[in-house]
Each structure stands twice: as structure tokens, then as C-alpha cells.
Amino acid sequence: MxxxxxxxxxxxxxxxxxxxxxxARSQIDIESLVAQARPIVQAVEQEGDAALIRYARELDQADISSRGIAVSPAEFDQAEADLPRTLREAIDFSIENIRRFHQAQVERAMITVEVRPGIIASERSTPIEKVGLYVPSGRGSFPSMLYMLAVPAVLAEVPLLAVTTPPRPDGSVDPAVLYAARRCGLERVYRAGGAQAVAALAYGTETVPAVHKIVGPGSAWVAAAKRIVADRVDVGVPAGxxxxxxxxxxxxxxxxxxxxxxxxxxxxxxxxxxxxxxxxxxxxxxxxxxxxxxxxxxxxxxxxxxxxxxxxxxxxxxxxxxxxxxxxxxxxxxxxxxxxxxxxxxxxxxxxxxxxxxxxxxxxxxxxxxxGPNAVLPTGGWARTFGPVSVRDFRKSSSLIEITPRGYQTMKDHVITLADSEGFYTHAMALRRRDEDTASS
Structure with a gap:
């Protein structure tokens, strides 16, 4: 029965x-947790590593004081040795599928358009310099989340990738996550989870580097912490x-x-x-x-x-x-x-x-x-404006504009008219008086 x-x-x-x-689903819970997560975020900002060690003990019931916050190379070696061959093969199979799909998202470094003769505009794509990858583990082992984040980030050529993931009770990190990280080319992994990990990536600690963007799904606590630090760091796809x-x-x-x-x-x-x-x-x-x-x-x-x-x-x-x-x-x-x-x-x-x-x-x-497609996806109704995590999430664009004398003459009068209509006096003056020899006056 x-x-x-x-x-x-x-x-x-x-x-x-x-x-x-x-x-509304769990968004109601996330809103209610913001006030509770704020002291955690503030403590990590102020105390750094000491707060991470304390919260690992209090919230994860894990003692990481002897191991340290950063995962050592020896732990990566041990994780690979301990992992069953069938699981290693399954991870390798999946990583290759994810890589094959995301490879098609890699863009040309530069796109150039001659808008009109003498008006050359370009868009340049460059990787974000520092990105944090949050890999949850409080409810199980999630190597899949590691490679879903790491594969497009590596293809995007991000120079610094920092992984945070909650420690297990003995202070170790899930060996499947470590194996997947190494297979993706990452070995900068830190024992931190929940709101404290988000804070560490946002503000930096003695051990964990501060990043410009945080990507990865998590619990309501993680989502709440991301809301708190969103004015300091890009918190990426809303994945709760x-x-x-x-x-x-x-x-x-x-x-x-x-x-x-x-x-x-x-x-x-x-x-x-x-x-x-x-x-x-x-x-x-x-x-x-x-x-x-x-x-x-x-x-x-x-x-x-x-x-x-x-x-x-x-x-x-x-x-x-x-x-x-x-x-x-x-x-x-x-x-x-x-x-x-x-x-x-x-x-x-x-x-x-x-x-x-x-x-x-x-x-x-x-x-x-x-x-193949990424399984890190927007939640909470954000699918209305966001899509799956992709290579594009780890890169940014800059516009490059070059105007030749011919292009300048083509644009000048039109822009002066527009500047006058909007009341921007010096916008127009910079073009009206550009050819005056003010140095000799």
C-alpha cells in the first residue's frame, strides 16, 4: 500500500x-533565505579562509583544517586510482560528447564589417579572465556538473578557472568530480560549498581567488548568496x-x-x-x-x-x-x-x-x-530570457571602430544634427570645430 x-x-x-x-516553485524559499545567507557572505568577505573552515565544520560537518582548502595534486592522483574503471569510462564518454557539441559554439575571434566606405566596425571576442565554477555535491556525486561547466569554459580559453565544491564529512572532495576536473584540464579545486563558496569566489580569500563571474547550479542557499553578491560579480545563468x-x-x-x-x-x-x-x-x-x-x-x-x-x-x-x-x-x-x-x-x-x-x-x-547540449540550465522562469550554459557564457565582446577621413565626412553632418536634437552641445561642438587650429589661438 x-x-x-x-x-x-x-x-x-x-x-x-x-x-x-x-x-513560483522554490523562488519563494530563495527569497526567504537571502537574509539568512547574508551573514555567511559577510563573514567570508571579512574573515577569508577562517570563515570557510568554520562553515565547513558547522554547515557541512566536515573538518578541512588539516587538509587545507585547496585540493592537492596527490588527491587528484588518488581519486583516479580509486575510481572504478566503468565510471571513468562513462565520464570520458560524456566529456567527449559535450566537447563535440560545444566545439561548434567556438566563435571567430574577430568579425569585421565595413558599414559604409570608410566606416569600419569590428566585434572582438575575448575570454573572461577569471571564472568560478560551482559544483554542488550536498545531495550526491555530480561529476556531470563539473564537465558541463568545464568543457565550454576550457573551449572558451578562460585563463583562470576556479572550482568550488562542498567537502565530504572526512574533508575530502568527491573523487569523481576530481577525475572529471583533471580530464577537462582543471586542477584548481577548493573545498567550499553553499553560500560560503559563492562569497569566496566573489570576494576572494587567502586561498580562493576572486573571480569576475560565477557559473553553476546549486541549492536555494547558493541561489540566495548569488543574489547578495550580484552587484559585485556576474552570477551567470540563474541556475537554482x-x-x-x-x-x-x-x-x-x-x-x-x-x-x-x-x-x-x-x-x-x-x-x-x-x-x-x-x-x-x-x-x-x-x-x-x-x-x-x-x-x-x-x-x-x-x-x-x-x-x-x-x-x-x-x-x-x-x-x-x-x-x-x-x-x-x-x-x-x-x-x-x-x-x-x-x-x-x-x-x-x-x-x-x-x-x-x-x-x-x-x-x-x-x-x-x-x-551533448549543456545540462546547466536557467531555472525559476528565467528560460524566458536565458539559455543553456555555452562557450559564449565564458567570453565577452568588444566593439572596435575605425573612421577614415572619408567615413568622417560621411557621418559628420548627420551626427551633428542628432546631437543638436538631443541637446548635447559638446557632442556637436567636437565635430563642428574639429578642424580649428586652437593651439595657435
């Missing part, structure tokens, strides 16, 4: 506050607690939908997982099967699943396909799986989703690890 009961909800029967609650939608119709198989619906929900109690379907039959069958499947999952994932499907997750019955699409676009999910009679056609109607998986074989699991 299942101890978890999931009740499908008809979208048209929900009140406005109930709909808003579903759309995991969220997903399965969009399915009458043609979908309830068993496969049930399995897929649970994937992102097991990340943590603050995750969000929704089935959106116009089929009441499918909704009922999936509700029954997920309720039963949850009881077969070991802890702590079982608790995460129960919390999600009684909290930020659930099953939504739409009036029809059009309403189902509208719900998805309004939610703007991190992960979307479409398993419908014509999934590809339906995908063309989705305008707000970070990742769109098409068809019943395209499970979230495959995309999370090894399909």
Missing part, C-alpha cells in the same frame, strides 16, 4: 493563488533548484511518463516536477504509478520525491492541448520532455523552455549526462 497519494489537479479548477504557487515538465497526451505510455516524471524530482525537496496533460486517463494512471514507484526508491531520494509531489510538483490536467502549451510557456521550465502523438510539431509551439526533449526515448537522464 503506497504511503504517498498524488491527486491530479484540473488547471481550470485552481484558484489564482494556487496557480501562482505552482508557477531543479525543475521539469513532462508534456504528454493520450498517446503517451503512463509507465514511461511516470518514470520520467520522477527524474528531476529526486534532486531535492525544493525541486519541481509537473506532468501537464489534456488526458484525464493518463493523469490518473501516472498518479497511481508514481505513488507506488516512490515507495520503491531508497532514502534520501524517497523523501525528496514525496516532498516534491506534495509541494512544488504534481499532475496538471489541461482543458486541451492549447491550454497545455500555454501552461508550459508560462512556467518556462528548465527541462521539458514532450511525449505526444506528434512531439516534434508540438515542440515548435514551445517558446519558453531551456531544454526541449522530443519523444519517449529522450529521457531527462540522457540529456543530464551525455547527449
Amino acid at each position: 503506497s504511503t504517498t497519494k498524488i491527486e491530479p489537479k484540473r488547471w481550470d479548477a485552481l484558484s489564482d493563488p494556487e496557480r501562482a504557487r505552482i508557477m 533548484p531543479s525543475e521539469s515538465i513532462v508534456l504528454a497526451d493520450e498517446s503517451a505510455r503512463a509507465w514511461k511518463v511516470s518514470l520520467d516524471l520522477m527524474i528531476e524530482a529526486e534532486h531535492g525537496s525544493d525541486s519541481s516536477a509537473l506532468l501537464v496533460t489534456p488526458s484525464e486517463r493518463l493523469a490518473r494512471e501516472v498518479a497511481d504509478q508514481v505513488s507506488s514507484l516512490i515507495d520503491q526508491v531508497p532514502e534520501p531520494r524517497k523523501t525528496f520525491l514525496r516532498d516534491v509531489f506534495t509541494g512544488y510538483g504534481g499532475i496538471i490536467v489541461a482543458a486541451d492541448e492549447d491550454q497545455a502549451v500555454e501552461i508550459v510557456n508560462d512556467f518556462a521550465p528548465e527541462h521539458l520532455l514532450i511525449t505526444c502523438e506528434d512531439s516534434r510539431a508540438l515542440a515548435s509551439r514551445i517558446t519558453n523552455a531551456s531544454e526541449i526533449l522530443i519523444g519517449e526515448h529522450s529521457a531527462f537522464s540522457l540529456a543530464n549526462y551525455a547527449a
Whole structure:
């Protein structure tokens, strides 16, 4: 007998506050944590390494005082020796897939356009000088997050890449993360997690370098800390607690939908997982099967699943396909799986989703690890304006403009007219009086 009961909800029967609650997901929790995270961030800014060591003990129950904050070369060697061959091969396989996809994103260093004769404009792409990669591990081992971040960063040729990841109780760092880091060419890894790691990367400590940008997903605490330091450092793609939608119709198989619906929900109690379907039959069958499947999952994932499907997750019955699409676009999910009679056609109607998986074989699991596109994606509705992490996230652009005498004459009078109309006197004067010999006057 299942101890978890999931009740499908008809979208048209929900009140406005109930709909808003579903759309908000864990953002409410993140907002409430900002005040609690602020003292942690301030302590790291003021105390540096001492605060990192203290918070590792208090928040991660890890003593890192003897090992130090930076991971040593010997620890990388030991991690590779200890890791099972099959896991090493799986990581290598995935890294190569991610590299093959992201290689296509590498841009030309310079794009030059002659706008008009004598007006030469260029756009130059250069790597961001210092970037911090945050790799979570509080709820498990995530080498996949390391290589999803590291591969595009390395391809972007970032000179300084610093990885922070929470320590384990004995003070060590997850060996799979260390192996993946070395395979990607990174060996600057630091034992720090949560809000304190974000603060360390933003302000720098005696050991951890301050960076210009922080990229990587994390808990609500990490997301809260990023909000606090956002006026000092670029906090990158808004990647908080995991969220997903399965969009399915009458043609979908309830068993496969049930399995897929649970994937992102097991990340943590603050995750969000929704089935959106116009089929009441499918909704009922999936509700029954997920309720039963949850009881077969070991802890702590079982608790995460129960919390999600009684909290930020659930099953939504739409009036029809059009309403189902509208719900998805309004939610703007991190992960979307479409398993419908014509999934590809339906995908063309989705305008707000970070990742769109098409068809019943395209499970979230495959995309999370090894399909090629990046699995670090915007959450909290930010898919409306952000996309997946890419090589472009680790580079910046500069405009270069060169005006020849011919180009100057072509532009001069037009710009004077515009400057006059906007009331910028010296803009116009710099062109009107440019040829005067003021040095001899």
C-alpha cells in the first residue's frame, strides 16, 4: 500500500493563488533565505579562509583544517586510482560528447564589417579572465556538473578557472568530480560549498581567488548568496533548484511518463516536477504509478520525491492541448520532455523552455549526462530570457571602430544634427570645430 497519494489537479479548477504557487516553485524559499545567507557572505568577505573552515565544520560537518582548502595534486592522483574503471569510462564518454557539441559554439575571434566606405566596425571576442565554477555535491556525486561547466569554459580559453565544491564529512572532495576536473584540464579545486563558496569566489580569500563571474547550479542557499553578491560579480545563468515538465497526451505510455516524471524530482525537496496533460486517463494512471514507484526508491531520494509531489510538483490536467502549451510557456521550465502523438510539431509551439526533449526515448537522464547540449540550465522562469550554459557564457565582446577621413565626412553632418536634437552641445561642438587650429589661438 503506497504511503504517498498524488491527486491530479484540473488547471481550470485552481484558484489564482494556487496557480501562482505552482508557477513560483522554490523562488519563494530563495527569497526567504537571502537574509539568512547574508551573514555567511559577510563573514567570508571579512574573515577569508577562517570563515570557510568554520562553515565547513558547522554547515557541512566536515573538518578541512588539516587538509587545507585547496585540493592537492596527490588527491587528484588518488581519486583516479580509486575510481572504478566503468565510471571513468562513462565520464570520458560524456566529456567527449559535450566537447563535440560545444566545439561548434567556438566563435571567430574577430568579425569585421565595413558599414559604409570608410566606416569600419569590428566585434572582438575575448575570454573572461577569471571564472568560478560551482559544483554542488550536498545531495550526491555530480561529476556531470563539473564537465558541463568545464568543457565550454576550457573551449572558451578562460585563463583562470576556479572550482568550488562542498567537502565530504572526512574533508575530502568527491573523487569523481576530481577525475572529471583533471580530464577537462582543471586542477584548481577548493573545498567550499553553499553560500560560503559563492562569497569566496566573489570576494576572494587567502586561498580562493576572486573571480569576475560565477557559473553553476546549486541549492536555494547558493541561489540566495548569488543574489547578495550580484552587484559585485556576474552570477551567470540563474541556475537554482531543479525543475521539469513532462508534456504528454493520450498517446503517451503512463509507465514511461511516470518514470520520467520522477527524474528531476529526486534532486531535492525544493525541486519541481509537473506532468501537464489534456488526458484525464493518463493523469490518473501516472498518479497511481508514481505513488507506488516512490515507495520503491531508497532514502534520501524517497523523501525528496514525496516532498516534491506534495509541494512544488504534481499532475496538471489541461482543458486541451492549447491550454497545455500555454501552461508550459508560462512556467518556462528548465527541462521539458514532450511525449505526444506528434512531439516534434508540438515542440515548435514551445517558446519558453531551456531544454526541449522530443519523444519517449529522450529521457531527462540522457540529456543530464551525455547527449551533448549543456545540462546547466536557467531555472525559476528565467528560460524566458536565458539559455543553456555555452562557450559564449565564458567570453565577452568588444566593439572596435575605425573612421577614415572619408567615413568622417560621411557621418559628420548627420551626427551633428542628432546631437543638436538631443541637446548635447559638446557632442556637436567636437565635430563642428574639429578642424580649428586652437593651439595657435
